[in-house]
Amino acid sequence: xxxxxxxxxxxxxxxxxxxxxxxxxxxxxxxxxxxxxxxxxxxxxxxxxxxxxxxxxxxxxxxxxxxxxxxxxxxxxxxxxxxxxxxxxxxxxxxxxxxxxxxxxxxxxxxx
Amino acid sequence: xxxxxxxxxxxxxxxxxxxxxxxxxxxxxxxxxxxxxxxxxxxxxxxxxxxxxxxxxxxxxxxxxxxxxxxxxxxxxxxxxxxxxxxxxxxxxxxxxxxxxxxxxxxxxxxxx
Numbered sequence: 546x547x548x549x550x551x552x553x554x555x556x557x558x559x560x561x562x563x564x565x566x567x568x569x570x571x572x573x574x575x576x577x578x579x580x581x582x583x584x585x586x587x588x589x590x591x592x593x594x595x596x597x598x599x600x601x602x603x604x605x606x607x608x609x610x611x612x613x614x615x616x617x618x619x620x621x622x623x624x625x626x627x628x629x630x631x632x633x634x635x636x637x638x639x640x641x642x643x644x645x646x647x648x649x650x651x652x653x654x655x656x657x
Numbered sequence: 658x659x660x661x662x663x664x665x666x667x668x669x670x671x672x673x674x675x676x677x678x679x680x681x682x683x684x685x686x687x688x689x690x691x692x693x694x695x696x697x698x699x700x701x702x703x704x705x706x707x708x709x710x711x712x713x714x715x716x717x718x719x720x721x722x723x724x725x726x727x728x729x730x731x732x733x734x735x736x737x738x739x740x741x742x743x744x745x746x747x748x749x750x751x752x753x754x755x756x757x758x759x760x761x762x763x764x765x766x767x768x769x770x
Binding site for chain 1: 661697698701702756758763764
């Protein structure tokens, strides 16, 4: 099966509402988890990352907590803005390895 | 800031032709990667490299070769291009640590007719 699963392909939200984008993973090694964001016609860029269990990490209003017990690293924001419209990728690297596993991505569209 | 450039930015090729996509990075990163991006599949790893002279197969290497002649340059080669290789290709570089961020180039849009 997939190493990284993002269950939502498309999410449409009204500006100001909260969002949670799901990410679960499979690995037998110690994981490093990442969220990348890709705006239209741009390259993916790192949004945030974590390897510490149960510690919240934040950047640009987005936050995520790595939960190793449930193999999850969901991305959240309390109030989405129009500029948050983008493609969001969850990614996993296993400790000691050099390649990444990307999820299929979630397209977030924020409407006025 | 990290700088990864790709050339060409757009390419139209014919079926059976040879295509070379080039990537240059000025970050002095050891690791470099080639991905393709297709709707519904996200980013898929084709080849990667740990340094000059090294290339490794990623998840979908069939139909692709890679070359890393120097620390700065990493090429992706399609010896016999097929329409199924129509896609957007991204190059990325990163340091050789498990927790390293990858820095992506602007992408190359390849169309194989």
